[in-house]
Amino acid sequence: MDQAANLRRLVLENNAVRKCKTIAITSGKGGVGKSTFSVSLAIALAQNGASVTLLDADLGLANVNVILGIIPKFNLYHVIKGKKSLKEIIIDVPEGIKIIAGASGFHQLANLEDKQLAKFIETIGEIDTDDYMIIDTGAGVSQNVLSFVIAADEVLVVTTPEPTAITDAYGIIKSIASHTSDKNIKLVVNRVQSVSEGQRVAQRVINIAGQFLNIKVENLGFIFDDISVQKSIRNQKPFMVSYPKTKASVCVKLIADRICNRDVEAERGTGLVSFFRNMLRSSKDAQSVAEAVAEAPSA
Ligand SMILES: Nc1ncnc2c1ncn2[C@@H]1O[C@H](COP(=O)(O)OP(=O)(O)O)[C@@H](O)[C@H]1O
Numbered sequence: 001m002d003q004a005a006n007l008r009r010l011v012l013e014n015n016a017v018r019k020c021k022t023i024a025i026t027s028g029k030g031g032v033g034k035s036t037f038s039v040s041l042a043i044a045l046a047q048n049g050a051s052v053t054l055l056d057a058d059l060g061l062a063n064v065n066v067i068l069g070i071i072p073k074f075n076l077y078h079v080i081k082g083k084k085s086l087k088e089i090i091i092d093v094p095e096g097i098k099i100i101a102g103a104s105g106f107h108q109l110a111n112l113e114d115k116q117l118a119k120f121i122e123t124i125g126e127i128d129t130d131d132y133m134i135i136d137t138g139a140g141v142s143q144n145v146l147s148f149v150i151a152a153d154e155v156l157v158v159t160t161p162e163p164t165a166i167t168d169a170y171g172i173i174k175s176i177a178s179h180t181s182d183k184n185i186k187l188v189v190n191r192v193q194s195v196s197e198g199q200r201v202a203q204r205v206i207n208i209a210g211q212f213l214n215i216k217v218e219n220l221g222f223i224f225d226d227i228s229v230q231k232s233i234r235n236q237k238p239f240m241v242s243y244p245k246t247k248a249s250v251c252v253k254l255i256a257d258r259i260c261n262r263d264v265e266a267e268r269g270t271g272l273v274s275f276f277r278n279m280l281r282s283s284k285d286a287q288s289v290a291e292a293v294a295e296a297p298s299a
């Protein structure tokens with residue numbers, strides 16, 4: 001750990017009301033690199049001294065475990081059903097982060113009885129002392145993805161320079177904005193060929209969002225198109241660890257530093273209990289679920 005990382009760690013530790021910051025990673029188009037980025041960002045934050053849990057919430061394709069070469073036996077579904085505790089399903093991986101397999105547990109949340117739901121909310125509070133929870137969501141504007149995005153403290157939209165990915169990024173930003181006005185939306189441009197391409201694409205999305213939607217989108221950075229990324233996926237060993245000096249790793253580290261520095265200075269998270277409450281509120285059975293949640297113990 002370098003000196004700056006040590007300093008950040010100290011500030012984080014001294015923060016009396018430390019609550020987990022939830023960051024949802026999403027995109028309009030699939031296959032733009034959400035899971036790859038989620039894993040590498042989580043590792044980069046951990047390398048900065050932060051405690052990080054990565055929630056694999058892509059219900060369609062659970063990629064996080066494949067990228068890391070792990071096979072989760074249990075997932076959130078088992079916790080929701082009361083068969084396992086949260087601690088029993090969390091996987092510590094050698095890369096220094098914790099993984100929670102979301103699998104198909106989430107849409108079940110809305111169907112839970114009040115007592116089970118309250119218990120789940122209480123359980124999730126147990127890991128609320130972590131610095132970050134990174135949530136790898138699916139692509140597109142499904143209710144499922146949106147409820148994660150709306151509940152999170154901040155959302156990172158991933159795109160590539162491809163025109164179709166840019167159009168879809170604009171689409172997802174539009175639907176996030178139509179559901180919530182105070183969302184902190186940040187953009188990451190993946191697979192760029194040059195620095196100028198990264199900046200050009202980001203500026204384009206930011207301009208369109210500002211001009212037509214009156215939404216402020218922040219440019220968080222870009223990641224080079226890098227053959228090491230594909231190699232690392234094939235070897236099931238994240239490039240942040242197997243190729244720490246490769247272009248993609250350097251880019252992700254810069255993004256992680258940006259997030260850490262900013263959080264030390266100003267923006268703290270609102271915590272996991274609040275995250276799951278928000279998520280449930282925005283889910284389909286909002287009314288009955290919200291009542292159950294209101295009775296759950298507060299953070
Ligand atoms: N920076 C990059 N450089 C090269 N290839 C990349 C990069 N990011 C992602 N990829 C490739 O794109 C594929 C899809 O990425 P993935 O993270 O699974 O996308 P998503 O989660 O958005 O569906 C990866 O398997 C990898 O081959």
Ligand SMILES: [Mg+2]
Pocket residue numbers: 034035036058061063
């Ligand atoms: Mg994915």
